[in-house]
Amino acid sequence: MKTMPDSKADPAAPPAVPAESGEGFSSSRDTGRTSATLRAAALLVLLVLVLFAAVRFHMWQTPPEMKQQLVLVNPWNPVSEIAYTPKLTEIEGGFLADKMCAEAAGRMLADCRAAGCRPMILSAYRSVDDQLVLYDEEVQRLVDRGFSPELAEEEVSRKIAAPGRSEHELGLALDLVDEDFTETSDRQAQTDTSRWLSENAWRYGFIQRYPEGSEEETGYAWHPWHYRYVGEGAAGNMHSLGITLEEYILMFYSEEASVVYDKT
Numbered sequence: 346m347k348t349m350p351d352s353k354a355d356p357a358a359p360p361a362v363p364a365e366s367g368e369g370f371s372s373s374r375d376t377g378r379t380s381a382t383l384r385a386a387a388l389l390v391l392l393v394l395v396l397f398a399a400v401r402f403h404m405w406q407t408p409p410e411m412k413q414q415l416v417l418v419n420p421w422n423p424v425s426e427i428a429y430t431p432k433l434t435e436i437e438g439g440f441l442a443d444k445m446c447a448e449a450a451g452r453m454l455a456d457c458r459a460a461g462c463r464p465m466i467l468s469a470y471r472s473v474d475d476q477l478v479l480y481d482e483e484v485q486r487l488v489d490r491g492f493s494p495e496l497a498e499e500e501v502s503r504k505i506a507a508p509g510r511s512e513h514e515l516g517l518a519l520d521l522v523d524e525d526f527t528e529t530s531d532r533q534a535q536t537d538t539s540r541w542l543s544e545n546a547w548r549y550g551f552i553q554r555y556p557e558g559s560e561e562e563t564g565y566a567w568h569p570w571h572y573r574y575v576g577e578g579a580a581g582n583m584h585s586l587g588i589t590l591e592e593y594i595l596m597f598y599s600e601e602a603s604v605v606y607d608k609t
């Protein structure tokens with residue numbers, strides 16, 4: 346019997362490596378990298394699924410007052426349609442806010458001051474009538490500067506919610522500025538107060554509701570001074586995922602969070 350001088354005939358022989366310099370090694374490194382990438386991707390998918398399941402489970406167990414914290418108000422979801430009635434209490438500066446929001450805000454502002462900042466509440470709860478006055482005044486201010494009424498309204502509606510469409514009517518929103526710079530402009534984000542709040546507010550259950558670059562989701566331009574109380578769990582999740590309230594509700598709650606449970 347003839348023996349073939351071919352390495353393929355020997356099952357113990359190592360697999361053939363192409364003669365070209367190092368190509369075999371680099372392709373095995375590539376394969377290694379690819380499988381590491383696949384493992385990392387699989388792990389990431391698994392983490393997202395676990396987080397999703399945890400939030401769904403949490404939602405299933407969520408008591409009504411917590412769902413109330415997630416009530417969604419934006420240009421497409423007016424307050425009037427959800428008939429929300431806040432339980433108002435007084436907070437510093439003579440303002441009113443829902444008591445869940447007020448209690449958390451008290452702790453947050455105290456800690457912010459302890460860190461050397463000078464936070465100040467510029468606005469909190471506003472009734473529909475308050476909102477109407479504010480909105481009309483701002484439109485009039487632009488008309489006086491030469492804007493047509495239509496253009497003035499279009500411009501104002503990017504910055505100020507139309508009556509019936511403001512979170513301030515829920516008593517769950519606060520406008521927070523630095524005592525030394527009270528302007529509600531993008532420059533507010535450069536103050537020490539604003540920096541501290543954007544890093545820490547989630548620990549107290551607040552989110553910066555209208556972040557930079559989210560106008561399409563939220564309906565409003567960047568408001569570095571506007572904070573919304575959503576509860577600590579939800580704020581922590583939104584902070585770590587880097588998403589808006591609209592995206593969070595869409596992802597985990599569907600329409601449920603917009604339902605009002607407590608009309609007392």
Ligand SMILES: [Zn+2]
Binds near residue numbers: 468520570571572
């Ligand atoms: Zn505001």
